[in-house]
Amino acid sequence: xxxxxxxxxxxxxxxxxxxxxxxxxxxxxxxxxxxxxxxxxxxxxxxxxxxxxxxxxxxxxxxxxxxxxxxxxxxxxxxxxxxxxxxxxxxxxxxxxxxxxxxxxxxxxxxxxxxxxxxxxxxxxxxxxxxxxxxxxxxxxxxxxxxxxxxxxxxxxxxxxxxxxxxxxxxxxxxxxxxxxxxxxxxxxxxxxxxxxxxxxxxxxxxxxxxxxxxxxxxxxxxxxxxxxxxxxxxxxxxxxxxxxxxxxxxxxxxxxxxxxxxxxxxxxxxxxxxxxxxxxxxxxxxxxxxxxxxxxxxxxxxxxxxxxxxxxxxxxxxxxxxxxxxxxxxxxxxxxxxxxxxxxxxxxxxxxxxxxxxxxxxxxxxxxxxxxxxxxxxxxxxxxxxxxxxxxxxxxxxxxxxxxxxxxx
Ligand code: T4K
Numbered sequence: 250x251x252x253x254x255x256x257x258x259x260x261x262x263x264x265x266x267x268x269x270x271x272x273x274x275x276x277x278x279x280x281x282x283x284x285x286x287x288x289x290x291x292x293x294x295x296x297x298x299x300x301x302x303x304x305x306x307x308x309x310x311x312x313x314x315x316x317x318x319x320x321x322x323x324x325x326x327x328x329x330x331x332x333x334x335x336x337x338x339x340x341x342x343x344x345x346x347x348x349x350x351x352x353x354x355x356x357x358x359x360x361x362x363x364x365x366x367x368x369x370x371x372x373x374x375x376x377x378x379x380x381x382x383x384x385x386x387x388x389x390x391x392x393x394x395x396x397x398x399x400x401x402x403x404x405x406x407x408x409x410x411x412x413x414x415x416x417x418x419x420x421x422x423x424x425x426x427x428x429x430x431x432x433x434x435x436x437x438x439x440x441x442x443x444x445x446x447x448x449x450x451x452x453x454x455x456x457x458x459x460x461x462x463x464x465x466x467x468x469x470x471x472x473x474x475x476x477x478x479x480x481x482x483x484x485x486x487x488x489x490x491x492x493x494x495x496x497x498x499x500x501x502x503x504x505x506x507x508x509x510x511x512x513x514x515x516x517x518x519x520x521x522x523x524x525x526x527x528x529x530x531x532x533x534x535x536x537x538x539x540x541x542x543x544x545x546x547x548x549x550x551x552x553x554x555x556x557x558x559x560x561x562x563x564x565x566x567x568x569x570x571x572x573x574x575x576x577x578x579x580x581x582x583x584x585x586x587x588x589x590x591x592x593x594x595x596x597x598x599x600x601x602x603x604x605x606x607x608x609x610x611x612x613x614x615x616x617x618x619x620x621x622x623x624x625x626x627x628x629x630x631x632x633x634x635x636x637x638x639x640x641x642x643x644x645x646x647x648x649x650x651x652x653x654x655x656x657x658x659x
Contacts, residue, residue, distance in 0.1 A: 258636070259274075259275050259276070259277050259278075261277070261537075261635075261636040261637075261639035261640050261643070262639055262640070262643045263643065266647070266650060266651065266654060269578060269581070269582075269644070269651070270578075270581035270582045270583075271578050271581035271582075271655070272654055276581060276582045276583040277582040277583065277584070277636065277637065277640055278582060278583040278584065278633070278637075279583070280583060281583045281584075282583060282584050282585065282624040282628055282629055282633075282637075283585045283624055283628070284460075284559075284586060284587040284589075284622045284623065284624055284625070285459075285460030285587070286460075286624065286626055286628040287459045287460065287464050287626075288462070288464070288516070288519075288523050288626035288627040288628070289464075289512075289516065289627075290512075290515035290516050290518060290519050294515045294518065295511065295512055295515045297515075298314065298511035298512070298514055298515050299508055299511045301314070301511070302314055302507035302508060302510075302511055307507060308507050308508070309504055309505075309506040309507060310487070310504060311504070312506075312507040313507075314507045314510035314511050314514060315333050315504075315506075315507065315510040317510070318333055318505075318510045318514050318517070319331045319332060319333050319470070321514070321517060322470055322472075323472070325445065325517075326445045326446075326447030326448065326470075326472055327444060327445055327447070327448060328447045328448040328453075328472040328473070328474060329473075329474050329476070329479075330472065330473050330474065330475070330476065330478075330479035331447075331470055331471070331472050332470065332471045332472075332483055332486065333468065333469070333470055333504075333505040333510065334468070334469040334470070334471060334486055334503040334504070334505060335467055335468060335469065335502075335503055335504060335506070335509070336456065336467050336468060336469050337363070337432070337434045337456035337457075337458070337469035338363040338366065338367050338469075339367075339469070339486075339501065339503040340454040340455075340456075340469035340470070340471050340503065341363075341364065341367035341368075341404070341430065341432060341454050342367045342370060342501070342503075343471065343482055343485050343486055343501065343503050344430055344452045344454055344471055344482065345367065345368065345371055345373065345402065345404075345430065346371060346485060347478055347481040347482045347485050348402065348428045348430070348451065348452070348478065350371075350373060350401040350402040350428065351373070351401045352373065352374065352399040352400065352401040353373070353374045353375075353376045353397070353399045353400050353401060354368045354373050354374065354375055354376065354400070354401060354402045354403070354404050355376050355387075355392055355395055355396060355400055355402070355403045355404065356368065356375055356376070356378070356387065356403070356404040356405070356406070356594075357377065357378055357379070357380045357386065357387040357388075357405065357406055357408075357594075358377035358378070358379070358380075358593035358594045358595040358596075358608075358613045359380045359385060359408070359590055359593050359594075359610075359612070359613040359616055360406045360408065360432065360594060361434070361589070361590055362594055362597055363434075364404065364406060364434075365377075365594040365597075365600065368404065369599070369600075373401065374399075375594070375600065376395055376400070377593070377594060377595040377600070377607075377608055377610065377613075378391030378394070378395050378610070379391045379610040379611065379612045379613055380408075380610075380612050380613055380616070381413075381414065381612070382612055384408070384411045384412065384414065384550075385408040385409065385411065385616060386405055386406060386407065386408055386411070386412070386413025386414060387403070387405040387406065387413055387414070387418065388414070388612070389414050389417035389421060392418065392421050393421065396421070396425060401427060402422075402427050402429070402430055403418055403421065403422050403427065403428075403429045403430070404430045404431075405418050405429065405430075405431055405450075406431070406432040406434070406435075407431060407432070407433050407435060407439065407446055408435060409435055409547065409558075409559040409561055410435045410436045410437075410438070410439035410446075410462075410555060410556050410558060410559065411439070411547075411550055411555075412436075412440075412441035412442075412446060412449075412550060412553070413431070415429075415431070415441065415449045415450065418450070419449065419450060422450070422451070428450070428451035428452070429449075429450035429451050430450060430451060430452055430453075431446075431449055431450040431452070431453040431454070432454055433446050433447060433453040433454055433455045433472075434454065434455060434456035434458075434461070434469075435456070435461070435558065435559060436453075436455060437455055437457075437461065437462050437520070437556060438462055438463070438520065438521075438524045438554060438555070438556030438558070439549075439553070439554055439555050439556055440553040440554035440555070441550065441553055442553075443553075445554065447472045448472065448474060451473065451475065451478070452471060452472070452473040452475070452478060452482075453471070453472045453473070454469060454470070454471050454472075455469055455470040455471075455472070456468070456469050457469055457470065457509070457513055461558065462520070462523060462524070462527070462556045462558035462626075463513065463516055463520050464512065464513070464516055465505070465509040465510060465512050465513030465516070466508070466509050466512050467509060468505050468509045468510075468513055469505075481498070484497055484498055485498065485500040485501060485503070486500065486501070486502075486503035486504055487500060487502070487503075487504055488500040488501065488502060523556075523626065523627065524554075524555075524556045524557065526627065526631075527556060527557035527558060527560075527625050527626065528555075528557050529631040530557065530560065530625055530629065530631055531546075531560060531625075532631070533631040533632070533635040533638065534546060534560055534623065534634050534635070534638045535638075536635060536638070537634075537635045537636075537637070537638025537639045537641075537642055538562075538638045538641060538642055540642060541638075541641060541642035541645045541646070542567065542568070542569065542645050542646060542648075543564060543565045543566075543567040543568025543569060543645055543648075544562055544563070544564060544565065544568060544641070544642075545562065545563045545565060546560075546561075546562055547559075547560075547561035547562070547563065557625060558625055558626070559589075559622055560622060560623040560624070560625050561620055561622055562620065562621050562622070562623065562641075563616075563619050563620055564619045564620075564621075565619075568645060568648065569645055569647075569649050569651075569652065570644060570645060570648040570651060570652055570655075572588065572618060572619050572620070572621055573588075574652065575621060575641065575644065575645075576588060576621055577655065577656075578644055578651070578655075579641075582637075582640060584623070584624065584637060585624070586621045586622060586623055586624075587621065587622045588617075588620065588621055588622075589620065589622055590617065591617035591618070592617060593610060593613040593614065593617050595607040595608055595610060595613070623637065624637075
């Protein structure tokens with residue numbers, strides 16, 4: 250059968266199995282949709298800010314655009330100290346180093362590998378714990394179980410921008426006299442207990458990577474209420490140099506440059522609108538998937554601000570298709586869904602090969618097998634999100650028949 254003309258959208262619900270793109274039908278979308286596609290301010294606004302940096306010939310080393318970004322983000326996050334860095338991984342390293350952390354660091358295995366590598370890179374020992382089903386963040390009960398006198402810090406993650414169990418983790422950290430570092434890489438635009446995330450624990454670290462909701466090409470922010478810590482972090486991000494002809498401590502080069510800050514500021518002007526757009530996408534996906542059997546769409550913490558940057562689905566045991574089958578079906582439809590975060594960090598090298606082998610972490614293992622993420626941001630309209638959701642729901646409703654035509658999954 251000939252493909253429909255380009256102007257006619259492919260129906261969301263196929264008339265027959267062979268209309269699925271993986272089985273020979275036309276793809277649902279005429280372009281690839283990605284998880285992590287950057288959402289950008291209008292080009293002219295980005296260009297104008299970059300041009301201002303070029304005109305000043307001040308390109309890095311605590312330039313005026315970096316300072317403006319720090320001030321505006323600090324206000325937005327309601328935190329006294331906000332320090333821009335060149336990415337969140339180095340941000341975590343600088344925070345750990347400025348806190349003088351030694352020995353072991355307790356962290357979740359279900360996170361991006363950069364969280365664990367930041368610890369390992371400093372010569373510290375990552376100790377992995379499991380996460381909670383409810384928020385996919387580090388389980389305080391696991392921390393209690395694994396904490397020892399060798400534990401130098403807890404490093405928890407606000408995964409997908411949902412707050413981890415901060416109150417319980419803060420209490421444990423306080424009781425043991427160790428810092429709580431929060432990886433807030435996903436958390437711009439997200440809140441907890443009526444406030445923006447960014448001012449919890451000892452220190453929080455945001456990512457402004459291109460794939461994040463607020464992007465500065467590459468970048469990060471370290472936020473804290475501790476003035477002395479903030480000063481050490483500022484020193485350490487610039488080789489330990491407080492001013493001309495002085496070096497006060499060991500440091501690294503974790504400075505953000507002016508072009509990154511220019512992009513970050515331009516995008517910041519549109520960030521609230523982006524969050525509204527993402528909320529509409531989430532609602533559209535939710536409406537289409539409401540009746541999809543065996544599937545759960547992650548919801549924000551009730552009543553709290555949320556960026557909806559990550560649209561997270563969980564396949565339940567009753568689902569008729571395996572997560573990886575859905576991912577293959579979607580790729581053929583030009584939807585590049587992701588399987589964050591598999592394998593869990595404990596199953597990745599070098600951690601997997603440590604003596605004694607990786608710990609058994611049932612929730613991490615299960616989430617690594619059952620979660621997938623769908624596209625968000627300006628690349629996709631709510632109407633398209635609805636069509637994509639309907640296609641997914643159709644696949645699950647007809648999963649038994651679809652599965653007979655797909656390679657078997659383990
Ligand atoms: N902690 C957590 C919890 C994190 O998730 C991350 C980073 C960090 C710490 C460390 O933050 P940074 O040091 O990066 O600031 C991506 C990002 O590279 C990574 O920053 C992010 N987490 C992670 C969740 O996602 P990959 O390996 O999935 O990237 P990649 O290259 O596959 O890109 C993802 C998709 O985005 C691609 O399929 C296409 C699209 N894309 C990407 C880029 C860079 C574009 O369309 N345009 C682009 O310019 O890690």
